[in-house]
Amino acid sequence: MALNYHLQIVNLLAALLLLISFAMLSQRRVAGLVTLFAWQGAALALSTAIVAWSTGQHHLYYSAALTLGLKVIAMPWYFYRLIRKLNVNRVVEPMINIPTTMLIGIVLVIFAFNLALPISQMSGTVMRSTLGIALACVLLALLMMITRTKAIPQVIGFLAMENGLFFAATSATYGMPLVVELGVALDVLVGVFVLGIFIFQIRETFDSLDLKHMEKLKEK
């Protein structure tokens, strides 16, 4: 019956992930967003480790370690530094006000669960019920990217989306092959660095990190 406890814990962590996604949607401060992102990564790493332990899929340990190293330690640290350097930790109002965003988010979660139902019935893994949550995380992260106009929250939204995808992969098929995961992790790392450089460039060009200014680039 050991499996049952693990399942309970994984489900708890999944719920936590979803909760953090909502929290990110409602978070107005950039630094707070980074903290939430780090917590989300931690929950993800923990759940992956537990799945690895309970099912004996050893490669998942590496995935969990990778997640911990990259998304809980390296990237949040990088972001904190970036925020300090650029001095952008202010309250930013999203484009759509937060209650409306939350309502849209709830609709998305219902949609995701509905969508995941037939798929999770086909899947034979222990965590199939969490697939809906994973999908919901992806959609919520995308929603966050849409509603924020500043550069750093957009990057974090992008990374949160990747978290959701990662979680979907673990819950549906016990994770992707290690090679793929390593590749994805590397991609994300490079992506963050590139976006970091972009952020500096955007700031230099427009004197602001507000992406609204990029409208000026449009060809008339």
Add this chain to the structure above:
Amino acid sequence: MSVLADLDAHILDLAWAGVLYWLALGFSALLLQRWRGALVHLVFPLSALGGLFIAAVGVAGLVLPASAMVLPIGLPDLPFHLRLDALSAFFLVLLGSAAFGITVYAAGYFHSMKAGPLALVGLWYHLFLAGMATVMLADDAYAFMVAWEVMALSSYFLVTTDHDVPEIRRAGFLYLLVAHVGAVSLLLTFGVLQGGHGAYTFDYMRHSEITPFWASAAYLLALFGFGAKAGLVPLHVWLPEAHPAAPSPVSALMSGVMLKTAVYGLLRVTFDLLDLRIGWWGTLTLALGLVTALYGVIFAAVQSDMKRLLAWSSIENIGILIAAFGLTLIFYTEGKGALAALSLTAMLYHAINHAFFKSLLFIGTGSVLHATGERRMGRLGGLIRFMPWTAWLTLIGALAIAGLPPLNGFVSEWLLLQAFLLTPGLTQPYLNMVIPVAAASVALAAALAAYVMVKYFGVIFLGRPRDPALEHAREANWPERLGMLWLAAGCVALGLFPAQVIAWIAPVVRQLTGQALANDGNWLLLAPLAAERASYAPLIFLAVVLVVLLFTFIWVRRVYHGRVRHADPWDCGYPEQNARTQDSAEGFGQPIRHIFVSFMRVERETPDPFDRHPHYRGDSRDKLWLLLYKPIADLVGWLSAQAGRLQHGRIQWYLTYSFVTLIVLLVFVSR
């Protein structure tokens, strides 16, 4: 005997070696760009030899059985298949022999070009030649399309050789656009032909069976795609723009040879790859061909730019070829094998004739252009005195294209008219009624073509120079003369020995229609089907012409008055006249413009009677451009503007697009 057997096995290797030779020359031109002398005196003459070699391979290929090979190039699991059968061999002869003359000429024509652009021209020129040869050798859709695109792109770069002129860039763009619309259509043709099995070798397509509906779809797509390359109305708009823009040897290659690759493709798809042919295809094609022929020749008659005139004349000749092709299809589907063979022979004969005389005219025009720097016929005139070689050789081409015996244009047009006239009652009554009308249209087109050539030759070479500077026009240099001489000799030979040429085309006709043209005459006498109905002996005709000429000469010189009187040409008894009182290019075309004004959009600026510096400008333009192309271009522009409104420049909107797409797709998947 062993040599022949050996040739049999290696003929395709030889053909491919010829293609590689051209490719190698092209890239060596790029490497030799610092040595102008080597480019002019080495690369182009060597490449001309390649043309002769390809023609020789083609001549051998006509009598040898078909051979095929697989080349280990291309994509993985998708190698190039090559095949040389009689049809390919015939078009290789056409390519090689015309390319020989044109390339020899090019060695002279590009003589004064700067080294950098010349190296690029050398590269594209040889890629163009190699591409055309590969089109004719390709035996799978993939190799065919690759070669087709190499041909289209290299010729695009050749057309835009003088790319600093905005007009030429515009012409090049139009050419590229039509070429690619056509290529897409060809891609779809092959997609239909493979019948959903994913096998793209021609060998497979030959044996696959498709329903009549899909066969018709494939045929129509092929007609559209090859028609775009050939210049079939209404896809002809690029021709009068691209030909004047290109350097003359390139115009000659494009008009003389490249247009024939479209004819080749049409024959290949219709008579080789499709396993069934339907009667109405022929009727449609015949109608399109006739419309093209008349449309082309009418516009040729009103042009005042000499290269544009030749381009329109190419459209007319393509129309005649396509009409002959349609007639072949009609006869073939009606089960009249002998008549199908006759009209196919006429078509192939005309194809090779056109390759010779149109190339000759284009390069002759190039020499005039080089000597005078003038393309407008209104500024030329009287050049026969300053450029006798060019003038006399061009005259042979002009007489040939006008369809005068004993030159080659007459033979093919005569054969085609025979095919029309010898129709012994087709099964469909309306076809029976249409065929005489069609024959009359071909005759009209041929007659108008003669009119066009009188205008072309008369205005440029005869009369008085319309510009004093023309008196310093320099005669073409030796390579140019040699190139023209070769093509003119081809026109004469093809005209004088039709029985031999037809026997030589026979394997192609037999391959496509299952029957060859029976020549009822002997080596001297050409008599398709039956000697008592119609026959033609060019050598006897020539002998009669020469004897009459001789007698007239002797009579006038020795018996009549024997004096040589010098007077201004076309003086008609008027004492006061100058070069400006001659008939101009516009004036010559004026009757045609009056009769067919409804096809054209005429723009005229007539001078005020009190104007001290009167200026006249007349321009007859293609109405189809306004009626067909402009609306399409406007529609595309409008749609693009609408689509452009999606672009806000705000990253949130772009993300929303992805988001909505994702949601829609997810809903779609979960259904």
